[in-house]
Amino acid sequence: MKIVKKILVALLIILIAMQFYRPEKNLAEDGHTAAFLAETNPPQEVRALIKAACYDCHSNHTNYPWYNNIAPLSYWMAAHVADGKEELNYSEWATYSKKKKDHKLEEIGEMLEKGYMPLKEYKWLHEEARLTDVQRDQVMEWAKRARTLYDIAPEPQ
Numbered sequence: 001m002k003i004v005k006k007i008l009v010a011l012l013i014i015l016i017a018m019q020f021y022r023p024e025k026n027l028a029e030d031g032h033t034a035a036f037l038a039e040t041n042p043p044q045e046v047r048a049l050i051k052a053a054c055y056d057c058h059s060n061h062t063n064y065p066w067y068n069n070i071a072p073l074s075y076w077m078a079a080h081v082a083d084g085k086e087e088l089n090y091s092e093w094a095t096y097s098k099k100k101k102d103h104k105l106e107e108i109g110e111m112l113e114k115g116y117m118p119l120k121e122y123k124w125l126h127e128e129a130r131l132t133d134v135q136r137d138q139v140m141e142w143a144k145r146a147r148t149l150y151d152i153a154p155e156p157q
């Protein structure tokens with residue numbers, strides 16, 4: 001029993017110490033996705049959907065919930081944002097090659113079709129990110145259409 005108490009006290013101290021380290025936040029100014037939007041031209045509904053469901057992990061700006069102030073949740077979220085941005089960052093669209101843009105749009109379609117994105121733990125906490133089938137189809141349709149901009153993998157109709 002004594003040892004259990006000691007372990008609990010040690011864990012509590014670690015948890016408190018963790019609060020002093022805050023991962024750097026992902027906070028860009030407005031307009032960080034302007035180049036992406038101008039180029040791929042999503043319809044209004046799709047703009048709103050990707051903003052609500054994808055930007056937090058795939059752009060240079062995250063809307064942080066209050067619990068992001070609590071470690072280790074803050075570490076966990078920072079890791080998701082870093083991993084997500086590495087795979088796909090709408091704020092850095094202009095730096096991607098044509099081939100990469102085409103490929104990312106293809107992957108967006110695949111992720112949505114399989115229901116892998118947004119991540120499920122994100123959907124538990126973000127109601128606005130739970131896309132209906134119709135909304136998902138709208139985003140997939142836009143992604144497919146936008147691929148034709150890059151003229152790389154024309155799919156037979």
Ligand code: HEC
Nearest residue numbers: 053054056057080083084087088107108111117118119122
């Ligand atoms: C909570 C954070 C989070 C949200 C929200 C999120 N993603 Fe992701 N996404 C990730 C992470 C982390 C990865 C990289 C690791 C992985 O594939 O699981 C990723 C990977 C991807 C990839 C690359 C997959 C691959 O295999 O290369 C695509 C495309 C993608 N996400 C699209 C989306 C779209 C579209 C949305 C919105 C509908 C979205 N994501 C919402 C975190 C997120």
